[in-house]
Amino acid sequence: MVQWVYVQRANEFLAQIFMAIDSYFLQLREEIEKDILTGLNNRVAMSRLLPMIWLEAQKIERQVLLSVIDVDDFKNINDTYGHDVGDKVLKMVADTLIAGRRKDDITFRLGGEEFIIVFRDISYDQGKIVLERIRQNIENLEIGVEKIKVTVSIGASSLLDDKPKTLDEFIKFADLAMYEAKSQGKNKVILYRDIKDVICKH
DSSP states (O other): OHHHHHHHHHHHHHHHHHHHHHHHHHHHHHHHTBOTTTOSBOHHHHHHHHHHHHHHHHHHTOOEEEEEEEETTHHHHHHHHOHHHHHHHHHHHHHHHHHHSOTTOEEEEEETTEEEEEEESOOHHHHHHHHHHHHHHHHTOOBTTTTBOOOEEEEEEEHHHHOOSSHHHHHHHHHHHHHHHHHTTSSOEEEGGGTHHHHHHO
């Protein structure tokens, strides 16, 4: 009987240790996967989460919209005001992305001045409304004592509509749409569906 009590206590102690280890590794992963400046998910998180979202969507034919967001003329901001102000611009843009997204949407900072938002269960038309609102909110920002104005160019691709063959192609479609927004004068939202016929001809 006494021995059984000791075994039970040892098992309880081991369970507590394993719980503590699990909690530690969860906290460690969160720290590793967060961008220090903006608090958004970083590339490490994206490399884990995007394949999961891709496979899930493929399995159940779930609609996913992927958007690439790039801050226009960011180098000029850094060159004019310095990197501290540039960091403040990126933080404000990130905060605006978080405020403008829906609850289940996932936001990443790719690095530099480029971001990604993944929308689930949303159509192209619904997504464009959300992205246009985000674009306008960023355009309305006045950042710092300098009251810096900033704009973004946004490209988006739809999983079910555009039918990318791979995850890399899915991101590439949104990236191409973003660069088209740049070429059309910046501060725009461009959908891949609206340019893919032109791109295919080239």
